[in-house]
């Protein structure tokens with residue numbers, strides 16, 4: 001099986017992006033992996049600190065391990081991790097990657113915390129990729145009507161800061177703030193700053209990661225991939241698809257078997273993941 005690093009090199013060579021989907025349970029895991037297998041493309045399972053404490057830090061690792069033993073290109077990322085201690089736990093569990101998120105901290109503090117995680121990773125599990133973030137894009141997977149007030153154009157990452165951050169931290173992956181926002185904004189604003197992605201991608205040699213892509217149009221996301229994005233995160237849209245489908249089924253039946261009333265939720269998540277993976281690997285269908 002290819003490693004995540006190899007899969008990223010493959011994505012770079014082909015000008016495509018690897019899909020990163022957050023899950024909190026085995027239904028989500030099944031939907032994401034089945035969709036990726038159907039298309040024969042690599043995929044990243046993301047679990048934030050809260051998602052992995054709900055799932056079990058070791059339990060989700062074991063499920064991904066089963067896929068990897070089968071030779072499948074399924075990888076596990078410790079998504080948004082806010083402390084060295086929580087990062088160390090994911091590194092000790094031999095996840096494929098970890099995101100140390102100091103984006104809300106001042107530059108120097110973000111650099112210091114990220115460096116500490118990179119150092120621990122290199123010494124203890126050299127295969128793991130460490131992602132750093134610069135530029136605050138919000139934290140929650142909320143549905144908004146308009147752009148939240150604490151996130152503004154001012155927080156977008158400049159190419160100069162990006163370069164300095166990557167040099168100082170030696171991260172393997174870099175997540176900039178380029179008009180992307182966590183959560184889903186119904187107005188579709190702001191648009192992704194494609195020019196900024198191009199500029200950052202010119203100066204940064206490590207793969208770029210786009211967070212908070214729920215709510216951006218297929219065309220925008222494809223433009224971002226063409227500009228140099230190599231991993232795209234989807235969470236809120238997936239949660240929404242899951243909840244809506246399960247709500248509908250539960251309200252319309254007296255069924256008590258979970259595999260029956262959850263099935264529609266899995267199906268709806270899978271449909272969404274299939275759609276996203278097609279875009280990330282081929283662009284929008286005309």
Ligand SMILES: [Zn+2]
Nearest residue numbers: 182211212233
């Ligand atoms: Zn994110």
